[in-house]
Amino acid sequence: MKGISVKKFGGPEVLTMDNNLKVPSHNDDQLLIKLAAAGINPVEALIRTGTFPNPPALPYTPGFDGAGVVEKIGKNVKNFKVGDRVITAAAQGSGTYAEYVVTTPLFVAHMGSKLTFEEGAGIGIPYYTAYKLLCIIIRARAGETLLVHGASGSVGLASVQLAKSIGLKVIGTAGTPEGMQLAKGNGADFVFNHRDKDYMKQITDAAPEGIDIILEMLANVNLDKDLDLIKTRGRIGIVGSKDQAKIDAIKIMFKEVVVTGVLIFLSTEAEWREMHGALEAGIKSGWLKPHIGLKYPLAQATKAHDTVMNNAGTTGRIILQI
Template sequence: MRAIRVAAFGGIENLTLESNYPLPAVGKKEVLIKVSAAGVNPVETYIRSGMFALLPELPYTPGSDAAGVVQEVGSEVTRFKKGDRVCTVRTLTGSYAEYTTAEDKFVVHLSDKLSFAQGAAIGIPYYTAVKALQIRAKARSGERCLIHGASGAVGIAAIQFAKAMGLHVIGTAGTKEGMALVKNTGADLVFNHREDGYVKAIQDAIGGVDIILEMASHVNLQRDLDLVNTRGRVVVIGCRGNIEINPTSTMAKESCIMGVNLMEVTDEDFHEMHHVIRTGMEVGWLDPKVSKVYPLGEAKTAQHDVINNQGTTGKLVLDTTK
């Protein structure tokens, strides 16, 4: 099979396409999937560069989000059968490949309403949004939620889930196109986070917010602490560097800063998140937005774009059939 392989940590030049890589073996609690599409996430660039807390053994195939068709199941797998359309939130052998394996507990049936490209856009974005809002922030209907950087894949997922939960959603983006996508996805108010004074504009419009989902905490964390209400929650989803904050901001308001990490998830959490994702597909609020699709051989370009493109508008996906 064809697969992207990484033999050394470093730049995107370390992503290489192998044409005759062997198919992975299937364990008794595992599923072999013929991958049609693989999601591209910022975390995969951190891992490839060696700048992540948990690093795989070299060499490895990147990727956790895959969508495709089940080809084989292990002897103890009962929820899936050959021919099922599925998507993953975690794989064992990487999703940047024509085939991958995953533990059955990290696999979900993919609705016929969604394409494989959309299925590849579910994993990290939607599970992150669900964990951030439901499990970490414990959001309640009627609360005000600011999604700081809402036009990317996680932001779009968060808007959709927040609206399904009954939250009042405020989103930010950095381009007119991004702002339009955020508004069309369901945000009640949209602001341009590249404009001077946008934080004051939010305060003037609604006062403060109860929950903030933060995609760039290395830039915005102090602003978040100024914006959040008493006993509000700032959920850190993305960070690419250090930032200095004034802790009195959180002391005075008794606010809370918390992180989200999909590698730190209990089986109970996954069961809860699976239920939300399946329900979202069934009732229709889960509607992934795919920004661009690349052939598998253009993984270098895709990883460059997922980090460097400004004003992101949706999910980047690899078409593993091309």
């Protein structure tokens, strides 16, 4: 099969196209999925550098998210059959930057017929992360006010859609007019440009009742500002950070703020089953609709990795077409 192989850690250039990879074999407890598209996640670029904790053994094929059709199933696999349209998030067994992936049913959900395979590949880590953080860890409640600090990216848009589906007031920020329009079009009640000098005042003016929850995509830049914006006993959930965050811890103490994070790979079996159920229902009901920002052919994985880490203004999901 064709796929991307990483033979040494380093920059995007170590992502090499290989047309002679072996189709991964599945055991009695796994599925073999023929992929049509894969999602690109920043964590995959960090793993590629070799600096992420517990790096994979070389050589390896990157990728956690994908969408396609079940090709084969092990004899112990239940609830899936050959020919099912499925998505996988956090695939365990082989990588999704390839024509085939092997994984266990715990990391697979039914996609149904409403979405394209590219949209299905756009679900993966962004939507599972948004659901786990907002509904399982933070336990958001209808009527609360949420700030999505970085609402135009893949996790940001997923968070906006999810939050509106459960009855939250949503404020978003983005860095470009296109990103602002995208967040607004996906349901945000207010969207502000975080490059404006007075954007924090704009946020507080839009939420005189105060902000109950903040989802933060770039903690090293914004976390201390978030502590100024959040109300007493509010909750801040960190999705991403590119460096250490410098904060005034007294702000946490004097507001009794809960600051937490999320890592989808730490999810329990019960949490995976809850997330699958909620997102499958979201697909059927229509609130879950990934926005695909950029598409690259599989051979341009190098360019896709450069884009996901160095873009000037994120607008939706980056997809590899397989």
